[in-house]
Amino acid sequence: MYQPRTVWLSEVGEMAPLVGVVALQGGFAEHIEVLESLGTNTRRVRRSADLQGLDGIVLPGGESTVIDKLMRSFSLAEPLKDAVRRGLPVLATCAGLVVLATDLEDAAKGQHTLSLLDVTVRRNAFGSQLDSFEGTLDIDGVGDGVSATFIRAPVITRVGPGVEVIAQLPDEAGNVSGAIVGVRQRNVLALSFHPEETDDDRVHRTWLRQVSEEV
Numbered sequence: 001m002y003q004p005r006t007v008w009l010s011e012v013g014e015m016a017p018l019v020g021v022v023a024l025q026g027g028f029a030e031h032i033e034v035l036e037s038l039g040t041n042t043r044r045v046r047r048s049a050d051l052q053g054l055d056g057i058v059l060p061g062g063e064s065t066v067i068d069k070l071m072r073s074f075s076l077a078e079p080l081k082d083a084v085r086r087g088l089p090v091l092a093t094c095a096g097l098v099v100l101a102t103d104l105e106d107a108a109k110g111q112h113t114l115s116l117l118d119v120t121v122r123r124n125a126f127g128s129q130l131d132s133f134e135g136t137l138d139i140d141g142v143g144d145g146v147s148a149t150f151i152r153a154p155v156i157t158r159v160g161p162g163v164e165v166i167a168q169l170p171d172e173a174g175n176v177s178g179a180i181v182g183v184r185q186r187n188v189l190a191l192s193f194h195p196e197e198t199d200d201d202r203v204h205r206t207w208l209r210q211v212s213e214e215v
Contacts, residue, residue, distance in 0.1 A: 015212070016039050016040055016041050017040060017041065017055035017056060017208065017211045017212055018040075018041045018042075018043060018053060018054055018055050019035055019040050019041065019042050019043070019054065019055060019056045019057065019058065019208075019211065020042070020043045020044075020045040020050060020051065020054040020056070020057040020058070021035070021042060021043070021044060021045060021057070021058045021060060022045050022046075022057065022058065022059050022060060022067070022071075022076075022080075022096075023044035023045060023046055024046060024066075024067055024070040024071065024074065024076075025062045025063060025066045025067050025070060026060045026061050026062015026063065026066075026067060026095060027060045027061045027062060027093075027094075027194065027196060027197075028044065028058075028060045028062075030060075030194075030196040030197060031058045031060050031093075031196045031204075032044075033196070034195075034196050034201055034204050035058075035204060035208075037201070038201060038204060038205065038208060040208060045057065045076070045080075046074055046076065047074050047075070047076060048075060048076055048079035048080075051079055051080065051083050051088075054083075054088060055089070055211050055212075056088065056089040056091070056207070056208075056210075056211035057080070057083070057084075057088055057089070057090055057091075058090075058091045058092075058093075058096070059090060059091070059092040059093070059095075059096030059097075059099055059100065060093055060094075060095070060096055060196070061093050061094030061095045061096060061151065061194050062094075062095045063095060064095040064098035064099055064111070064123065065108045065111050067095055067096075067099055068099060068111055068112050068113070071099075072112065077112070077114065080114065081114045081115075081116060084114070084116050084187065084188070085116070087186075087187050088187065089187045089188075089189075089207070089210055089211045090116075090187060090188045090189065090190075091189050091190075091191075091203075091204070091207045092117075092188065092189070092190040092191070093190075093191050093192075093193065093194055093195060093196065094151065094152075094153055094154065094191070094192060094193065094194055095154075096190070097117070097121060097154055097156075097190040097191065097192060098113065098121050098123055098154050099113055099114055100113065100114055100115075100116045100117040100188065100190055101113050101115070101117055101119050101120065101121040102115045102116075102117065102118050102119065102120070102160075103119070103120040103121070103158070104120070104121055104122075104123065105120060105121065105122040105123075105157060106122060106123050106124075107123075116188065117163070117183070117185055117188050117190055118159070118160025118161075118162060118163050118185060119156045119158060119159050119160065119163055119183060119190075120156070120157050120158035121154045121155070121156055121157070122154060122155050122157050123154050124152050124153075124154065133149075133150050134147070134148065134149050134150070135147075135148055135150070135169075135170075136148065137167050137168075137169070137170075137181065137182070137193075138167070139166055139167045139202075139203070140164075140166040140167070141166060141184070141206060142166070142202050142203055142206045143202050143206075146195070146200055146202055146203065147195070147198035147199070147200035148181075148191075148193040148194070148195065148198070149193055149194040149195075149197040149198060150181075150192065150193050150194070151194060151197075153181070153192045153193055154192050155179040155180060155181060155192055156179075156180040156181070156183060156192070157180075159180065159183060160185075162185055162186070163183050163184070163185045164183060164184045164185065165180050165182070165183055166182045166183060166184050167180070167181050167182025167183075167191070168180055168181060168182075169181055180192075181193060189203075189207055189210075
């Protein structure tokens with residue numbers, strides 16, 4: 001059985017990175033809790049000045065349209081886009097995936113994205129909040145049977161040539177069997193689900209190892 005969160009960075013002798021979490025709307029507090037439980041230094045990111053000195057950044061779930069509007073209102077969108085293009089490691093979950101995508105199948109009127117991840121995404125692919133569900137996934141580079149919570153989650157319907165598919169729904173997932181729910185492209189790890197809503201911290205651990213290697 002998988003063992004839940006424990007502080008580990010100091011145990012293996014690694015310097016704890018400074019990770020920003022975009023804290024405009026959505027599930028940023030849950031990500032911060034997981035990161036800090038693993039010995040990571042965190043910072044809430046709301047404005048461009050908050051990007052200074054970060055070793056990595058998390059784009060959490062929430063309402064992608066609201067996050068988009070607030071990032072532009074707080075003049076965060078372009079500086080964040082520039083930082084990621086320069087190589088800042090990113091973990092994006094649920095709405096964060098939508099915010100990064102180059103294309104949306106069902107964009108809301110006036111909705112923008114950062115166009116950093118060469119994928120097409122369909123928002124709310126699993127239905128309403130009432131259709132939320134939990135399951136396990138085999139994720140390349142992370143592990144097998146990783147706990148995943150899907151809440152009004154998107155799916156990835158197209159991947160570009162530079163995008164690696166790392167997770168798909170299993171065959172028993174009904175009419176969305178085989179749907180792509182996890183990808184990696186250079187310094188971006190993007191997932192349709194909420195790893196922060198479970199006691200399985202392997203997604204964050206794996207990503208933090210990548211961040212630590214870049215520090």
